[in-house]
Amino acid sequence: MANQHTETELQWNTPETLRALLCELVNWESRTTTEGEKAFPHRLAEKLKSVPYFEAHPEQLELHDAGLGRNSVTALYKNHKAQDTIVLISHFDTVWTEEYGALEPFAFHPEELTVKLHEYKDELPEEALTDLESGEYLFGRGTMDMKMGLALHMSLIEKAASEQWPVNLVLLAVPDEEVSSAGMRTAVKSLVRMKQEHDLTYTLFLNGEPVFSQEPGDLREYIYSGSIGKIMPAALFYGRETHVGEPLKGITSTFMASFLTQRMEWNNVFEETDHGETTPLPVTLQQKDLKAHYSVQTPYRSTALYNVFTMRRTAAEVMELFEGIAKEAVRACESAYTEVSEREGISKIGEIKLLKFEELMDYATNKLGEAEVKRIITEVSGDWELDDRDKSFKIVDTLMIECQELAPATVLLFAPPYYPAVNTSDDALVQELVQLMQDKATSLGTEVSQIHYFNGISDLSYVHYEDEGTGWKSFERNTPVWGSTYWMPFEEMKALDAPVLNVGPFGKDAHQRTERLHIESAFVRLPQMLETLAMHFCGK
Incomplete structure (x- = not known):
């Protein structure tokens, strides 16, 4: 398949432009329960309109009510020769920033914060100081958890639409993951509706949560075939x-x-x-x-x-x-x-x-x-x-x-x-993709191990729900706010039965003052890995 556009015509297809995109997304402060969280999806939708495909197909770019003035965003790239559909899941809310202290004004400005931290070296833990001085990490709230995942998905869908890949992609970015996942719980119904309206076959739910260490000091990189x-x-x-x-x-x-x-x-x-x-x-x-x-x-x-x-x-x-x-x-x-x-x-x-x-x-x-x-x-x-x-x-x-x-x-x-826990490690497609990602990582000079349950808790919990009986009824009957301020779309969750996978960038210290993203992993390796994964569905 010949590329129809050169790299220079794509907005987010180089490490430099992808880094600039991430910094812009982080600049859009979106702490959970704030006005920034409410404004973010509107800014994101406007940003996605700069992609020629969505300029031509504005009806495939939607906002979905998530309650309390918040919205999720979906962007559908549809190739009419394809039915296989990958749903790219990310969340744009972040935790708060009080722990930054005097550095709080820089928390949402990764480039400035990374430079400014050199003035606070005596306050940093030894490992964070080593990483700062190495120049291999970008610091800031949301860099790791998880606006880099969103940036990667934006880059992927832009390239797929530009080159007309024979696969369908749904970019889904949601609020409120850090508190009650209202964004994902409401988006489930939208995904079911979109599946019917656009005649989509959901083949994979691909999350972009970052790599979480299994123990202190763990430097290994992982992909996840389930979520705890x-x-x-x-x-x-x-x-x-x-x-x-x-x-x-x-x-x-x-x-x-x-x-x-x-x-x-x-x-x-x-x-x-x-x-x-x-x-x-x-x-x-x-x-x-x-x-x-x-x-x-x-x-x-x-x-x-x-x-x-x-x-x-x-x-x-x-x-x-x-x-x-x-x-x-x-x-x-x-x-x-x-x-x-x-x-x-x-x-x-x-x-x-x-x-x-x-x-x-x-x-x-x-x-x-x-x-x-x-x-x-x-x-x-x-x-x-x-x-x-x-x-x-x-x-x-x-x-x-x-x-x-x-x-x-x-x-x-x-x-x-x-x-709810979700796991599709035994799915044949997932096993193929895990091996594909490991082989690609090896070719890029690193190793990636498989973990069966993502240990950071994620929105993948709301797809591929497998309770065959009435296990959820106990939750409904014993949750006092059920049906008033909290609910779960169990039936729709069961309808979204495609396997799950999480492939995200390496980083450290999520929810901490020293949250940081590994530059090589995020801007060099992951774009290639995700493109390789998507191409698996294109017969390449």
Whole structure:
């Protein structure tokens, strides 16, 4: 296939022009939940209009509502001789920048920041200082995670359209990946619609997340044939209040919480191993009591939020494990409480109950009526000062306040977000592509290893969903904000059944002040690797 355009006619086809594109994208500040995140997709769409193909086909460049004034962007290059379609996935939101301190004004200016850091050498960790002095890295917020992935996809689709490659490409750039993935969750429905409208066959979902180290000091480069899952079982502990001068008249929620947290932290019951890789152990992400102010009233309502990684387990299976551990915790708490009661010669205030949120909902609906329960959920969900985690706990707390006869009790629930694990390592196409990428990397003077589960959590979780039963129903029924401020398009996710792969640039220290991108990997090797991958679908 002869090139119809020379390199000089393409905007982003050299290391220098690609670097300039990345710096421009990083300059467009787009921290999650900011006005910059809202403005970014509009600027991106305007940028893509400079590609002649999209100037000629503006209808194939779309914005998709992602809620709260945010939008995703899709750009479809369609070759009418092809049905095979690669979906190029990236996110444009970044985490915040407080950790940069005096350097914060430079956080979104990679060239300036990389120069300025030489004045702050004594503040840099040894490895970051070595990389700075090597001249092999470009520093800045979003350089690694993950605007370089977007820049690479823009370069690829520009070249494919210019040279009329016989393959279809959908560039998808989404907001909110760093918090709740609202961008990707809403974009799933758009992808299903586009598939039908344009008669596309989705052949591969290709993410551009950067390489994440497997351990401190890891310098190896990877490609990923799956993405680890993340789910957050949580609990509200409702005790019995009393004055600190009469401690035995009540039971503190902090006392109750301690028994479950000790059993959840680092519990290898949740550990999964697949393809020789093992999930990190669960940890507590948050634990607090709900007293708004200091007083001598004992804390009687507390919450705990736990992080669990998954590979094969469904939400239903995680809840089953969680409930089993919670039963152990309640028995241990009861035993300790009984021992104190007998020692002090006092009567217990009651047995500690254990129930799931769906059971609390049934009880509250029977007592208060369906309309009142809906009113409570709607009122709490409408409080925009609270995030989805806080809303989840407040819904449970409000219902328990109306049903105090259940106390003391532990209520189990799920808190958003939920990232189902995805893995297509055994897919024949993925195996071909992994080998192709490894061979190409070798020809470029480096080595790339395969990892079966991307350990940074990614939007690939929302495609190729394989739950054959109703594993997700447990998540729906036990997530208090389900259907109001949080949802997942499970049926549409199942419809997007093409395999997944993540091929991205090498970098270090995502979400840290020293976030940086390897220049050779990003601007020299990855463009060639991605072009080789796309050409695999062109019969070349």
